[in-house]
Amino acid sequence: MSHSDTQMIYLASKSPRRQELLNQIGIQFTVLDVPAQDTANSDMVDETVLTNENAADYVNRLSRNKADCAWQFLISRDVAKYPVLTADTTVVLDNLILGKPQDREEACEMMKRLSGKTHQVLTSVAIKNDEFFSQALQTSCVTFAELTSEMIEAYIDTSEPYDKAGGYGIQGLAGKFIKHIEGSYSGIMGLPLYETSELLKKAGIAIP
Numbered sequence: 001m002s003h004s005d006t007q008m009i010y011l012a013s014k015s016p017r018r019q020e021l022l023n024q025i026g027i028q029f030t031v032l033d034v035p036a037q038d039t040a041n042s043d044m045v046d047e048t049v050l051t052n053e054n055a056a057d058y059v060n061r062l063s064r065n066k067a068d069c070a071w072q073f074l075i076s077r078d079v080a081k082y083p084v085l086t087a088d089t090t091v092v093l094d095n096l097i098l099g100k101p102q103d104r105e106e107a108c109e110m111m112k113r114l115s116g117k118t119h120q121v122l123t124s125v126a127i128k129n130d131e132f133f134s135q136a137l138q139t140s141c142v143t144f145a146e147l148t149s150e151m152i153e154a155y156i157d158t159s160e161p162y163d164k165a166g167g168y169g170i171q172g173l174a175g176k177f178i179k180h181i182e183g184s185y186s187g188i189m190g191l192p193l194y195e196t197s198e199l200l201k202k203a204g205i206a207i208p
């Protein structure tokens with residue numbers, strides 16, 4: 001890979017937040033949309049938590065699997081030219097992993113659990129090409145205010161909870177529920193920028 005080739009990466013993510021955050025640090029990237037048929041029926045993207053798997057192992061496995069899938073997709077299209085970056089975010093409260101709520105009831109249940117408590121948000125970032133793989137994990141603590149059922153219902157009336165781990169977005173309307181954070185704001189949003197730029201440097205990408 002020539003030096004100029006390494007200025008570009010693929011971002012294999014449908015998350016608009018990850019695209020926004022990578023733009024924020026001036027990285028040049030192409031968004032890679034790995035079609036569902038390239039990931040369906042594959043153990044590689046199984047988002048089920050395995051027996052005895054802790055949250056750190058879980059997010060690391062998913063970011064690695066997303067990177068492996070994306071790289072195979074690039075190879076199958078004969079366009080595996082630049083490293084691919086992926087991430088996975090999960091919310092953990094009292095050892096329980098909270099994914100994306102599937103429906104209103106689940107979204108409501110998650111907000112009730114988060115109310116008045118401190119939880120962890122874990123994001124794992126991975127970068128891969130044919131000769132290189134590396135990943136980094138960032139963990140933050142987030143403290144929610146006590147929420148009334150009116151506050152929860154009003155929040156769930158918005159579309160915000162549904163595509164987000166733990167059913168909320170710190171960068172959105174849920175910002176008003178958050179009393180304290182410790183860690184990385186960008187990590188909570190889905191792409192920790194310090195850890196990401198360190199990984200990119202390791203992969204030989206120039207950081208502006």
Ligand SMILES: Cc1cn([C@H]2C[C@H](O)[C@@H](COP(=O)(O)OP(=O)(O)OP(=O)(O)O)O2)c(=O)[nH]c1=O
Nearest residue numbers: 013014015088089164165168169170188189190
């Ligand atoms: C806790 C929290 C999560 N999130 C989002 C970040 C992630 O997009 C999402 C967690 O889902 P992920 O499964 O990590 O990612 P994704 O399905 O959105 O995107 P892709 O796999 O294509 O990269 O939750 C926020 O936007 N704000 C928050 O405060």
